[in-house]
Amino acid sequence: xxxxxxxxxxxxxxxxxxxxxxxxxxxxxxxxxxxxxxxxxxxxxxxxxxxxxxxxxxxxxxxxxxxxxxxxxxxxxxxxxxxxxxxxxxxxxxxxxxxxxxxxxxxxxxxxxxxxxxxxxxxxxxxxxxxxxxxxxxxxxxxxxxxxxxxxxxxxxxxxxxxxxxxxxxxxxxxxxxxxxxxxxxxxxxxxxxxxxxxxxxxxxxxxxxxxxxxxxxxxxxxxxxxxxxxxxxxxxxxxxxxxxxxxxxxxxxxxxxxxxxxxxxxxxxxxxxxxxxxxxxxxxxxxxxxxxxxxxxxxxxxxxxxxxxxxxxxxxxxxxxxxxxxxxxxxxxxxxxxxxxxxxxxxxxxxxxxxxxxxxxxxxxxxxxxxxxxxxxxxxxxxxxxxxxxx
Numbered sequence: 001x002x003x004x005x006x007x008x009x010x011x012x013x014x015x016x017x018x019x020x021x022x023x024x025x026x027x028x029x030x031x032x033x034x035x036x037x038x039x040x041x042x043x044x045x046x047x048x049x050x051x052x053x054x055x056x057x058x059x060x061x062x063x064x065x066x067x068x069x070x071x072x073x074x075x076x077x078x079x080x081x082x083x084x085x086x087x088x089x090x091x092x093x094x095x096x097x098x099x100x101x102x103x104x105x106x107x108x109x110x111x112x113x114x115x116x117x118x119x120x121x122x123x124x125x126x127x128x129x130x131x132x133x134x135x136x137x138x139x140x141x142x143x144x145x146x147x148x149x150x151x152x153x154x155x156x157x158x159x160x161x162x163x164x165x166x167x168x169x170x171x172x173x174x175x176x177x178x179x180x181x182x183x184x185x186x187x188x189x190x191x192x193x194x195x196x197x198x199x200x201x202x203x204x205x206x207x208x209x210x211x212x213x214x215x216x217x218x219x220x221x222x223x224x225x226x227x228x229x230x231x232x233x234x235x236x237x238x239x240x241x242x243x244x245x246x247x248x249x250x251x252x253x254x255x256x257x258x259x260x261x262x263x264x265x266x267x268x269x270x271x272x273x274x275x276x277x278x279x280x281x282x283x284x285x286x287x288x289x290x291x292x293x294x295x296x297x298x299x300x301x302x303x304x305x306x307x308x309x310x311x312x313x314x315x316x317x318x319x320x321x322x323x324x325x326x327x328x329x330x331x332x333x334x335x336x337x338x339x340x341x342x343x344x345x346x347x348x349x350x351x352x353x354x355x356x357x358x359x360x361x362x363x364x365x366x367x368x369x370x371x372x373x374x375x376x377x378x379x380x381x382x383x384x385x386x387x388x389x390x391x392x
Contacts, residue, residue, distance in 0.1 A: 048353050049289035051280075052304050055312035059339075060302055071353045073102035074301045076124070078355070080104050081298045084125055085134075088116060093130040094137070094160025097300035099316075101126060104298060107160055109133050130163040132191050140165045140190030141321060145332060147185055149325045150178035154197050154364075155374075156186070157322030157336065160299055164193040166319070170200050199364035201324050201374065203236045203264075204307075204346040213308040214252060214268075216242045222308040222348030224359035225291060225378060226276035226390035230269040232381050233347030234359050235260030236328070244268050257385045261329030264361040265381040266347075278390040280306045280349045290354055290392040294378050297352040303337055304352070305375075307345025307360055310367045315339035317352075324374050326362060334374040340367040350375040356389060 048056075048071055056067040077097045084106045085092050093107030106120050107130040120127050137158040144156050144165070152173030159166040167186055173179050174196070186192045205219045213222050214233075221237035235258045238244065242255045251272050258266035270276055279288040289306075297303060297317055304314040315338035322334045337350070341363055350357040358375035365371015382389060 049280075051306075051312055052289050052314075052351070052353075055304050055314045056302055059304075059314040060316075070099070070102070070302055073097075074297060075353055077104035077298050077301065078295050078352070080123060080125060081296075084120055084123065087119055087123075088112060090133060090135065091116065092134050093128075093132060093163060094134045094158065095125075095298055096160050097298045097317075098126065099300060099302075107134075107163065132163050134158070134160070136190060137163070137165055138321065140192065141323065143189035144186055145323055145330070147182060147189075149182055149323075149330060150176065151200065151325070151327065152176045152179040153182055153325055154200050155322050155324045155334075155336070157319040157334075159193070159319060162193060164191045167192055167194050168197045169194060171196050171198055197364070197372075199371075201326055201362050201364055201372075203234070203326060203328075203362035204341050204343050204360060204373075205234070205237055213247055214244050216244050216255070220308070220344045221346045222306075222344065222360065224347050224349050225280075225356050226278050227267065227382070227387040228276075228390055229387070230256065230267050231276060232265065232267045232359055232378065232387065234361055234376070235264045235266040236361070237266060237347050246274065250274075259384075261326060261331050263376065263380075263384075264331045264334070265359065265376045265384065267381070267385050267387060276390050278392045280351055289351060291351070291356050291389070292354040292391050294356045294382070294389055296377065296379065297355065297357060301352055303339065303350055303357060305337070305339045305341060305345070305348060305350050305360060305373065307341060307348030309342045309344035310340065313339050313341070313367060317357075318372070322374065324362065331361065331374075331376075333377070333380065334361060335377055336372060336374050339373050340365055340371050341373040342366050345373075350378075354392075 053067045081095050088108050091108045091112035095106045098105050103126050105126045107128050152170050154168040156167040216238040224232045238255045240258050244252045246252050252274050253269040256269050278291045301317045303317045319336040322336045324331045324334050348360045356378045358377045361374045363373035
């Protein structure tokens with residue numbers, strides 16, 4: 001990739017063509033030859049790049065110190081969540097990160113024994129007693145997934161804080177006969193709470209324009225994360241075999257796997273002089289964010305998104321395992337966020353600190369008035385196609 005192309009490429013996970021010197025961006029491996037006090041070594045130990053920290057400050061109203069403290073607390077919560085789930089066993093009712101206390105809160109049902117509760121508290125988690133187990137709430141979501149959802153129903157997922165399954169109905173559609181029938185069946189399936197959202201969800205692909213990060217046919221999307229041999233992105237951006245071209249119109253590769261609806265993920269092989277680098281771009285104005293893993297952040301954690309249209313934006317992780325009812329069909333096991341996005345951001349990176357979270361699927365709203373955006377979790381994509389995330 002030529003130096004002049006870096007600011008126009010606007011790719012979410014950096015793909016390079018040509019030489020490192022021409023690109024103006026050193027490979028991550030170059031830092032191995034430098035001392036521990038070098039800028040490259042400092043980048044390895046920093047919780048996030050300047051780009052991500054600046055976006056958190058802008059979108060979450062945090063000071064620089066607060067942003068770094070938040071990331072450190074979220075990293076502790078991320079590491080603790082799977083251990084807490086295992087420790088609670090059948091009594092586990094869900095978990096979420098509480099920004100006020102900067103702790104992971106773990107919900108347990110009344111049958112959790114005293115030793116389990118003490119163990120959770122001693123690990124640093126707050127504990128709350130709830131009526132329903134996570135297993136029951138997940139089973140309710142699975143029952144709803146088997147129902148025929150009308151267009152007036154936007155999505156549904158477990159809300160661990162409220163200990164219920166939230167069904168989101170588009171504003172003004174609750175009186176529709178098909179919506180009323182769906183809600184009646186949903187209430188029979190388990191503990192359900194009905195909520196209203198401003199608009200239905202839609203995918204965020206867009207028509208091609210100059211300076212595209214990648215495009216196929218007349219669709220413009222964003223690269224998600226580099227994997228060994230290619231990159232992952234959204235499934236609605238292209239079907240298996242579809243040709244992918246870069247910002248400069250040159251051939252990158254082809255869709256090797258794609259699934260939409262039901263899922264919304266895909267992967268593209270990389271060749272013809274292009275190769276992958278484990279970063280999320282800083283858009284030529286700030287440092288790029290290195291990707292070091294894919295540990296899953298808890299509900300309530302801050303999360304940031306990078307896409308070719310709107311670049312860096314941040315918000316909170318609102319819900320997991322959500323079913324989104326697009327006009328093309330439902331997509332399951334999505335993660336909902338308060339981050340905005342717009343057309344062309346589809347497929348782009350969602351990242352928490354230096355941990356890859358997923359690829360942008362769709363949502364409602366925009367980055368002027370706000371909205372909500374869903375992503376397909378990265379670990380599901382890696383497992384589905386047997387891919388390995390390219391990490392620093």
